[in-house]
Amino acid sequence: MNPDVATDIKDLSATLASVEAVMDLDGLRAQIADLEEQAARPDLWDDPDAAQKVTSQLSHRQSELRKVEELRSRLDDLPVLYELAEEDEGDPAAAADADAEREKLRTDISSLEVRTLLSGEYDERDALVTIRSEAGGVDAADFAEMLMRMYLRWAERHGYPVDVFDTSYAEEAGIKSTTFRVTAPYAYGTLSVEQGTHRLVRISPFDNQGRRQTSFAAVEITPNLAQTDHVEIEDKDLRVDVYRASGPGGQGVNTTDSAVRLTHIPTGIVVSCQNERSQLQNKASAMVVLQSKLLERRRQEDQAKMDALKDSSSGSWGNQMRSYVLHPYQMVKDLRTEYEVGNPGAVLDGDIDGFLEAGIRWRRTQ
Structure with missing residues (x-):
C-alpha cells in the first residue's frame, strides 16, 4: 500500500x-x-x-x-x-x-x-425554526420563502420530518413569516448556528427596471419543548386572539375562526398557528411554540449572565451572518466562518451541511 x-x-x-x-x-x-x-x-x-x-x-x-x-x-x-x-x-x-x-x-x-461538538443543554432537542422577512419589501418576502424552502429541502434530504405550524403569506409574493419544527437527533444544536440575519443580493424579478436589490430575512432557532421543561404562563399574562386562516394572496382557506394568535404580554412575544382544523388544536400547538420561545429566552438570559461573569466579549455573533449573492457574481458566504460556496442554487436547494459544520466548529472556538 x-x-x-x-x-x-x-x-x-x-x-x-x-x-x-x-x-x-x-x-x-x-x-x-x-x-x-x-x-x-x-x-x-x-x-x-x-x-x-x-x-x-x-x-x-x-x-x-x-x-x-x-x-x-x-x-x-x-x-x-x-x-x-x-x-x-x-x-x-x-x-x-x-x-x-x-x-x-x-x-x-x-x-x-x-x-x-454539540454538548449544549438543549442541543439534542428538535428545533423550532422561525423565518421573518425584514428590509427589502417584496424581495425580502420572496427571500424569506426561499429560505423556508432551503431548510425544508435540507430536512427532506436527510429524511427528517417537518411540521409547519404557521405561515403568513405576503400580498404580492413570498411570506411575511413562518414557523416549523424539524424532528431529528440534535436538530436544535445543528441548526442553531443558522440564527441571525441572512442577506440576498440579486437583480430583482419584481423591479420593472431590472435593478439590483438587497433584501434581508431573519432566522430564529429555538429548542423544542420537552416534558421535563417547566415554563409557567399565567392566564393574566396571555392574550388569545382567534381569526380565519388564510393562504397565499390573503385568500381564506377556512370558513371558521380556527386560527389562533397568542401574545405573551410581559415579553411581547407573539406566536400563531393555523395548520390544524380546530381552534383547540391550534391553541395547543401555539402554546408549545410560545413555551419554546420563552425557554430559549430564559436560556439566553442565563447565557448573558454567564458571559458577564466570565467578562466574555465573544458572546455576540453580530447581526448579519450570511450573504447570498446572485448578481453580479454567484457566491454564498458565511461572514463569521468565512466558509463560502460558488453555487447558490445548490445551497438554496438545501445543500447547507458545509455551512452547518463550519458554524458548529467556529462556535466551539468562540
Whole structure:
C-alpha cells in the first residue's frame, strides 16, 4: 500500500477513535439496553407521552451506535480494498473505488466528529425554526420563502420530518413569516448556528427596471419543548386572539375562526398557528411554540449572565451572518466562518451541511 495512503488511513482511524471515546460507546450500549427493557414493558403505552419519549430515545441511541459502528467497519475494510486493487493492477477502477471510499469515509467521520461538538443543554432537542422577512419589501418576502424552502429541502434530504405550524403569506409574493419544527437527533444544536440575519443580493424579478436589490430575512432557532421543561404562563399574562386562516394572496382557506394568535404580554412575544382544523388544536400547538420561545429566552438570559461573569466579549455573533449573492457574481458566504460556496442554487436547494459544520466548529472556538 502507498505509504501516504497508509498514513491517511491511520489518521482517519485516530480521529474516529477520539469520536468513539467522546461518544462513550459502552455507556451508549448500556443506555440502549435500559431503554429496550423499558420499551418491552407490557404497560408501556398506558402513558402514551412517556412511551413516545422512550421509543424516540431508543431509536435515536440505536441510530447513533449503528452509525459509528458502520464507520469503524468500513474503515477496517479499507486496507483490504487497496490490497485487492494492488493485486488486480490491470483494473484501475478498483484503485479509484478505494480512493472514493476513503474520501467518503473522511467526509462521514468529519460529520460525526462535528456531532460530538454539540454538548449544549438543549442541543439534542428538535428545533423550532422561525423565518421573518425584514428590509427589502417584496424581495425580502420572496427571500424569506426561499429560505423556508432551503431548510425544508435540507430536512427532506436527510429524511427528517417537518411540521409547519404557521405561515403568513405576503400580498404580492413570498411570506411575511413562518414557523416549523424539524424532528431529528440534535436538530436544535445543528441548526442553531443558522440564527441571525441572512442577506440576498440579486437583480430583482419584481423591479420593472431590472435593478439590483438587497433584501434581508431573519432566522430564529429555538429548542423544542420537552416534558421535563417547566415554563409557567399565567392566564393574566396571555392574550388569545382567534381569526380565519388564510393562504397565499390573503385568500381564506377556512370558513371558521380556527386560527389562533397568542401574545405573551410581559415579553411581547407573539406566536400563531393555523395548520390544524380546530381552534383547540391550534391553541395547543401555539402554546408549545410560545413555551419554546420563552425557554430559549430564559436560556439566553442565563447565557448573558454567564458571559458577564466570565467578562466574555465573544458572546455576540453580530447581526448579519450570511450573504447570498446572485448578481453580479454567484457566491454564498458565511461572514463569521468565512466558509463560502460558488453555487447558490445548490445551497438554496438545501445543500447547507458545509455551512452547518463550519458554524458548529467556529462556535466551539468562540
